[in-house]
Amino acid sequence: MKKYSLDKLKIILSERIGEPEVTIKFKNVNSQYMIIKYKDYYTFQRCGINDGSGEIYFKSFYLLINTNTIDNINLKRDWNNIEEILIDEVPMEEL
Numbered sequence: 001m002k003k004y005s006l007d008k009l010k011i012i013l014s015e016r017i018g019e020p021e022v023t024i025k026f027k028n029v030n031s032q033y034m035i036i037k038y039k040d041y042y043t044f045q046r047c048g049i050n051d052g053s054g055e056i057y058f059k060s061f062y063l064l065i066n067t068n069t070i071d072n073i074n075l076k077r078d079w080n081n082i083e084e085i086l087i088d089e090v091p092m093e094e095l
Contacts, residue, residue: 004085004092006076010061012087012095013037023047023086026078033073035064046070 013020013035022035032047036055042064043055058064065075085092 004079004082006065006079009085009092012092013042013061016087020088023084023089024082025084026073026081027083028081029071031071033070044069044073 009022013022016037020037022037024033024035026033031051034043034045034047036043040059042058042061044058044064045055046053053070056069058067068074087095
């Protein structure tokens with residue numbers, strides 16, 4: 001089983017140049033979700049052509065992980081249900 005860390009994710013995002021894209025797949029959930037880090041904020045959205053959502057904007061990583069978002073996803077609460085995280089299409093455990 002893969003072990004991910006919110007602290008490691010925060011560090012990786014802060015060190016990436018440009019606008020890193022994080023794709024998250026949860027266990028027993030058909031949808032995938034995406035976080036994009038911009039210079040001054042983060043966005044969160046459900047991925048998909050037909051069932052995608054709009055972006056929700058967050059001023060900080062803290063707000064992002066502690067807020068109930070799309071589909072009632074709360075990253076801090078639901079962290080242990082994550083099956084896979086890709087950062088710019090690279091598995092997080094490889095970074």
